[in-house]
Amino acid sequence: PTIYFVTPTYPRREQIAELTRLGQTLMHVQNLFWIVADDSDICNKRLDKLLDNFGIPYILLSSPMPSIYRSQKTIPRGVSNRRAALAWIKYNNIKEGVLYFGDDDNTFDLRLFSEIRYTQRVSMFPVGLIGDYSISSPIVENGKVVAFFDSWPAKRKFPVDMAGFAVNLNYMAKFPNSTMPFKAGYEEDAFLKSIELKINEIEPKAKDCTEVYVWHTQTTKTKAPMIKISNDVLSGSKTNMHA
Numbered sequence: 432p433t434i435y436f437v438t439p440t441y442p443r444r445e446q447i448a449e450l451t452r453l454g455q456t457l458m459h460v461q462n463l464f465w466i467v468a469d470d471s472d473i474c475n476k477r478l479d480k481l482l483d484n485f486g487i488p489y490i491l492l493s494s495p496m497p498s499i500y501r502s503q504k505t506i507p508r509g510v511s512n513r514r515a516a517l518a519w520i521k522y523n524n525i526k527e528g529v530l531y532f533g534d535d536d537n538t539f540d541l542r543l544f545s546e547i548r549y550t551q552r553v554s555m556f557p558v559g560l561i562g563d564y565s566i567s568s569p570i571v572e573n574g575k576v577v578a579f580f581d582s583w584p585a586k587r588k589f590p591v592d593m594a595g596f597a598v599n600l601n602y603m604a605k606f607p608n609s610t611m612p613f614k615a616g617y618e619e620d621a622f623l624k625s626i627e628l629k630i631n632e633i634e635p636k637a638k639d640c641t642e643v644y645v646w647h648t649q650t651t652k653t654k655a656p657m658i659k660i661s662n663d664v665l666s667g668s669k670t671n672m673h674a
């Protein structure tokens with residue numbers, strides 16, 4: 432099965448560095464299709480060129496966050512991007528393969544991909560460097576997920592991180608109304624509820640959730656100013672740059 436690896440990204444100083452590191456990880460993975468969704472209202476030609484050079488089958492989507500959400504106190508990061516990827520999968524009627532949400536700044540052990548590739552419905556596994564407990568993970572007893580270890584339960588049915596699960600596309604297609612709402616902090620829970628997941632159906636991976644194959648790493652942000660480049664330049668319709 433093909434792994435559809437969905438990466439939200441957004442224009443900022445670190446964008447090219449993050450995607451270079453991630454792309455060079457994904458180059459090692461067989462049978463992977465990379466859906467990169469950029470939080471931008473233009474198709475960035477330079478980004479497209481970067482992705483093309485990895486030699487990985489990919490699509491670059493322009494998926495700007497609606498401005499009403501951008502002014503919120505906690506903004507729903509990456510949601511517009513993931514929704515665009517889900518819409519693209521539906522539009523192309525893809526019902527075979529496995530979906531995984533891999534943010535552009537996370538760190539992936541190559542063993543993750545062999546773990547998730549044979550997901551029947553929804554598989555889950557630990558994510559390192561998350562929250563106050565440094566880890567977020569399902570708790571497994573006799574090969575079954577029975578509870579969750581997460582420092583921010585927030586009354587969620589599935590207190591898991593976006594990077595902590597994978598979904599079979601044939602299973603997902605049975606729920607045509609599946610969606611991810613613009614609700615910061617509750618995206619995973621709402622999405623998993625929208626595909627009517629039951630706790631006893633979850634497939635624990637990574638040696639019954641005792642191994643960590645993905646980390647929620649974050650790149651330090653500096654306050655150095657980002658030089659604003661006009662959209663015309665980024666989209667390739669002009670060759671001159673004006674500061």
Ligand code: UGA
Nearest residue numbers: 438439440441470507508509512534535536592593615616
């Ligand atoms: C955590 C979770 O790991 C994310 O899965 C979740 O989307 C996010 O919180 C959230 O709900 O806010 P975190 O590291 O705090 O992630 O957030 P970022 O890495 O800054 O953003 C998550 C993804 O959205 C990244 O792939 C990032 O490139 C993208 N993003 C971020 C945008 O597309 N637009 C933005 O304005 C900010």
Ligand code: MN
Nearest residue numbers: 534536648649
């Ligand atoms: Mn992140």
